[in-house]
Amino acid sequence: MNFQLTEQQEMLRAVTRSFAEGEIAPIAHQIDATEEIPESLRKKLRDNNYFGLSVPEEYGGVGIDAVGYVLVMEELSRASAAVAITVSVHNSVAAGPISKFGSPEQKERWLRALAKEKLGAFALTEPGSGSDSAALVTRAERRGDEYVLNGAKTFVTNGKYADVIVLLARTSQESKHRGISAFLVEKDSPGLNIGKNIDKMGIRGSDTVELALVDCRVPVANRLHDEGRGFRVAMQTLDAGRIGVAAQALGIAQASLEAASRYARERYQFGHPIGDFQAIQWMIAEMRMEIEAARLLTLQAAWMKDQDVPYGPFASMAKLKASAVARMAADRAVQIHGGYGYTKEYAVERYYRDARVMEIYEGTSEIQRLVIARSLLKEGVQV
Numbered sequence: 001m002n003f004q005l006t007e008q009q010e011m012l013r014a015v016t017r018s019f020a021e022g023e024i025a026p027i028a029h030q031i032d033a034t035e036e037i038p039e040s041l042r043k044k045l046r047d048n049n050y051f052g053l054s055v056p057e058e059y060g061g062v063g064i065d066a067v068g069y070v071l072v073m074e075e076l077s078r079a080s081a082a083v084a085i086t087v088s089v090h091n092s093v094a095a096g097p098i099s100k101f102g103s104p105e106q107k108e109r110w111l112r113a114l115a116k117e118k119l120g121a122f123a124l125t126e127p128g129s130g131s132d133s134a135a136l137v138t139r140a141e142r143r144g145d146e147y148v149l150n151g152a153k154t155f156v157t158n159g160k161y162a163d164v165i166v167l168l169a170r171t172s173q174e175s176k177h178r179g180i181s182a183f184l185v186e187k188d189s190p191g192l193n194i195g196k197n198i199d200k201m202g203i204r205g206s207d208t209v210e211l212a213l214v215d216c217r218v219p220v221a222n223r224l225h226d227e228g229r230g231f232r233v234a235m236q237t238l239d240a241g242r243i244g245v246a247a248q249a250l251g252i253a254q255a256s257l258e259a260a261s262r263y264a265r266e267r268y269q270f271g272h273p274i275g276d277f278q279a280i281q282w283m284i285a286e287m288r289m290e291i292e293a294a295r296l297l298t299l300q301a302a303w304m305k306d307q308d309v310p311y312g313p314f315a316s317m318a319k320l321k322a323s324a325v326a327r328m329a330a331d332r333a334v335q336i337h338g339g340y341g342y343t344k345e346y347a348v349e350r351y352y353r354d355a356r357v358m359e360i361y362e363g364t365s366e367i368q369r370l371v372i373a374r375s376l377l378k379e380g381v382q383v
């Protein structure tokens with residue numbers, strides 16, 4: 001067994017760290033406060049190929065493997081989770097399914113654009129269906145060469161700026177899961193109405209919107225995969241996405257640990273740096289250990305994906321663990337900062353808010369437990 005990253009992976013991590021520390025970290029507070037990623041940073045992300053990470057090389061992307069993707073996402077998130085989720089949604093749940101399920105024409109048209117200039121989003125959740133995503137009610141009715149979509153989507157990350165949205169809608173009432181199809185909805189489709197940014201607790205620089213579809217017309221050529229196969233598209237997309245969320249959570253946890261350790265050396269009370277007190281040391285030791293455990297689980301899930309072996313429950317375990325570790329680490333980092341940790345003067349306040357959503361989106365922690373238990377009860381323990 002080899003736990004060593006390759007030279008290339010080490011380099012990828014170092015390059016991303018340097019980019020994130022130079023270009024993102026200095027404005028992370030501003031991104032949070034203004035709820036906006038400046039266009040200048042979006043451009044730098046594009047110019048440095050972060051929006052082409054998961055797009056295959058033949059379509060002008062980087063064609064990164066899952067392990068490399070984890071390394072990059074952790075580094076971006078260590079600087080700003082809001083930036084990381086913007087990049088991650090684009091790559092893993094927008095470009096990802098087009099790459100896996102798209103026709104040659106769809107790949108040629110969209111992947112090339114997504115690698116360089118366009119932005120992608122993913123719309124599964126509806127006001128009445130979140131965890132039970134197959135209960136979605138947005139309808140897509142076929143009329144000649146078009147589908148006409150009616151319904152509402154919510155919590156659409158990147159929805160405000162997205163050029164194309166991978167959107168799930170019901171094409172048949174006969175079967176819950178098999179009545180769903182996936183569509184590529186373009187931003188200027190007639191009948192697509194984009195709502196205003198949802199006011200969130202954390203990752204405030206990432207835009208999250210509602211969509212209203214009122215007789216929204218989508219060409220049949222924009223259906224992704226066969227009619228009735230949309231639920232499969234969504235579930236396989238989320239399996240991969242969960243590895244990315246685990247990596248984002250790791251980035252927040254790592255940033256929390258570093259901030260807490262720094263502060264423990266600098267802050268004096270009772271004539272000592274607070275890091276001299278065992279209570280503080282124990283918190284830091286536990287953070288370190290839990291982060292290492294979560295990182296191993298995340299890299300294992302990514303490695304399994306790269307080996308093309310079934311990895312769904314491992315992606316769920318990685319997300320479940322890493323998101324809980326991010327919450328714990330951010331919480332401890334605030335505690336170690338005392339009253340200052342409760343102010344916007346220190347980044348740990350942002351980490352604390354940003355960490356919380358990791359246990360919610362792309363499947364809540366309860367749903368991850370369901371996935372893990374169901375696979376085990378169905379297939380037995382896989383080692």
Ligand SMILES: Cc1cc2nc3c(=O)[nH]c(=O)nc-3n(C[C@H](O)[C@H](O)[C@H](O)COP(=O)(O)OP(=O)(O)OC[C@H]3O[C@@H](n4cnc5c(N)ncnc54)[C@H](O)[C@@H]3O)c2cc1C
Nearest residue numbers: 122123124125129130131155156157360361362363364366
């Ligand atoms: C910031 C943000 C960004 C998001 N981005 C996107 C996006 O880009 N695209 C998209 O489609 N969605 C997105 N989502 C939606 C997200 O995936 C859902 O919020 C999530 O899946 C939970 O659905 P819900 O909010 O409807 O909660 P519900 O499903 O109503 O769950 C409420 C509670 O009940 C629990 N629960 C539900 N069912 C069960 C069960 N069977 N057993 C045990 N407990 C259960 C849940 O775990 C949770 O604790 C985003 C959400 C947020 C907050």
